[in-house]
Amino acid sequence: MSKQIEIKDLDIYYGSFRAVEGVSMLIEPRTVTALIGPSGCGKSTVLRSLNRMHEVIPGAYVDGSVMMDGQDIYGAGVDPVNVRRQVGMVFQRANPFPTMSIKENVLAGVRLNNQRISRKDADDLAERALRGANLWEEVKDRLDLPGSGLSGGQQQRLCIARAIAVQPEVILMDEPCSALDPISTLAIEDLIAELKNEYTVVIVTHNMQQAARVSDRTGFFNIAGTGKPGKLIEYNDTEIIFSNPEKDDTQNYVSGRFG
Template identity: 55%
Template sequence: MTTTVPRQAGETEPTRLSGLATRDLSAWFGAHKVLERVSLEMAAGQVTALIGPSGCGKSTYLRTLNRMHEMVRGAQLGGEVLLNGEDVYAHGRRPAEVRRRIGMVFQRPNPFPAMSIADNVASGLKLAGIKVGRDHREHLIEDSLRRAGLWNEVSNRLGTPGGALSGGQQQRLCIARSLAVEPEVLLMDEPCSALDPTSTRRVEETIAELRGRLTIVIVTHNMQQAQRISQSCAFFLASHDTPGRIVEAGPTEQLFSAPVDQRTADYVNGRFG
């Protein structure tokens, strides 16, 4: 289901909220099966956290959601990924369009270091094949930087290299670059794992500000972070002879305070993983 909410001050168009879901999703790298029949609802306008030990398929699952999984040689997929009820893998659906609607922020900040801050944000438009006039381009740059919580820190130096920013600022610059193309969903693969506590807090504040205006799916190993920023949570688990699957999913508060499965309780309480 798609709904719209008014933009904040300075924004010109309503924001479209889109739900995301998978149905019996399985994934392989060659003959190695890494995900087993994963079904999950990711509610529109909310933050869904994916938690679980390393190697349980969380990041692979995240990459299936915007068709980045298929970019790996030998990768295969079964099941469905549904954006507002429509399969993003359906015949005739262009991967580039899927990745525009479902953006990605990676584990380590990856701005173009020699490119200016402004051009870094606008590069998202170029990569997506979106052409805009100069005035609209400037508006999109400011709007995206504001939504990423970075405008006040860089507004007087938009022409300086993006690589000169701190690690936390670079990560928010990458968020702004993703926001410039107006995605409906934003995927985040451990976006704070390479950051210091202060930068982590600022990125978390940015996520909180975006919630309700975007659907966000985040992989994190930080249990406190999952509790702070997400409204729903999915616990993944795998073993040496069993592919990754969801053990338990539901409201974050319930998953941490009253989990149904003992394995979930053990993991969120630090007894393994």
């Protein structure tokens, strides 16, 4: 499990508007890559392009390529649904299905994929996914209770369990801690460090300290002005980005001079 992702000359459009221009980056398997930058610079758009979720918006399309282990996910005949099975997504706000139990939430993706699974296998999969999300010990005695009854941090980990239950190879996280308290944030950050042992993880965050703590490599995005496309300004090892970046814009952003 886990895939190498190679983005080449990627332009992302919403109709006639070019939201992102000329992004090229290589993301290695079993690493955490952080995408940082001011609001509106395209980092979440790039993240959603990695599982073709941006195409949910009518008129959205890309030029360029996104190669996963050598296969272009935008190639002719590639089914975006199959791409999304391999590339899990965790959103900014936890979104457990409110009418489903904790266990049903974990298994929701498997059911949606029409996978036949015995009760014992379902029990085993739910436990494995919840253990993978560091949530099992907290919920094992209330699996039949609504997932919406969990705390915010637990709900986010439940969503991570739901994502990994379908056995993806890449996990995308769009500001997964922005709505959480510091204790819950720490739990998610610890989990991210564990997830990279099995998955390729890409995370968008506005929290500079978080990017420095959890990621191996960091990409800094910026925008020249309103109506201009976002661009990848610098991409390097996280330690270099935060201590000795090559670009002045990167230095100004990570030091808090703007953004």
